[in-house]
Amino acid sequence: MQIETSGAVTSLELPFNPSFTFDCGQTFRWRPVDLDRNVWVGTVGEYVLEVSQNNVKLISQTRDKNNASGNFIEFVQKYFSHCDKLEEIYSSFPEDPFLEDAINRSYGLKILTQDPWECLISFVCSINKNIPSIKTIIRNLSLRFGRAIVKDSDGRFHTFPRPTDLARATEKELLETGIGFRWRYIKFIAEKVSSGELDLESLRALDFNQARNHLISRISRKTFGVGPKVADCTLLFSLHKTEAFPIDVWIRRCVVKNYSNLFVSQSNQTKIAHLTYEKMSTSMRERFGKYAGYAQQYMYMSMLTERRIIRGKAPA
């Protein structure tokens, strides 16, 4: 992979596949501009980027002189989890025909290291929503409360709102974006983050369980609307706790279908389908280890592809 800024080009390592990486449900701010060439455009922090198989190009950035993103190359390397070597990750998994097939189908999918604030709010927005709706809500939030970066043919790119932007927003303003009942959750978290009571960046230094306990509402009381699923997504997609194994309806179906043998005490599939989140997630972390979150993403993509085929739509 190369990084291009104002004509300058820098290389990053392959394998990397933009479609699988941006369309696997870990981020909601990318859109394809040329699927044949696998070219995507998205907003990351203060930047608008165009990304293809082996090239990252800086399209524009905010005029904010206090651009908090720092060195652009380092910023991009961190975002694309430069430290993660996919071949090492693949070979760390136990022998597993289903996972091997899932990896082959989505070879080059990489887990990003996103901004934890944006990631947490995005997954709060995801509660009881499908992916197209989540994208719409996040776009509306950015249009209404973010800062304009550059005009393009499809309107403008906007930064994701800052915690203070959402803490100041009224109920009416928030509801106009289509977030529905989630507005209380978002405003509550925005207030905690902007006051400094909840420091998301500091969670990077904690181990998985400590960081998780800081995020889950009923434990920490510093969030509201954050259950185990939203916490695990935030840990995996922004704080780079790669052992996190988020369980949604599709992963639950996947586990019931392919991993029922792991739950020997459970006699039938109905019982396994109703296993508690914690029991299922812990078992999968124990099986797949340090990179369980990568295994989860490939499984999710496999289920998604299967659904698209059933519905007669070609995989992205």
Next chain:
DNA sequence: TCCCAGGTCCTAC
């Protein structure tokens, strides 16, 4: 028009 969505909260038992 109706169902359902990458869940969480709250209440009741």
Next chain:
DNA sequence: GTAGGACCTGGG
């Protein structure tokens, strides 16, 4: 500790 209902709203 857990089962079940309520929750805004838009996409399919």
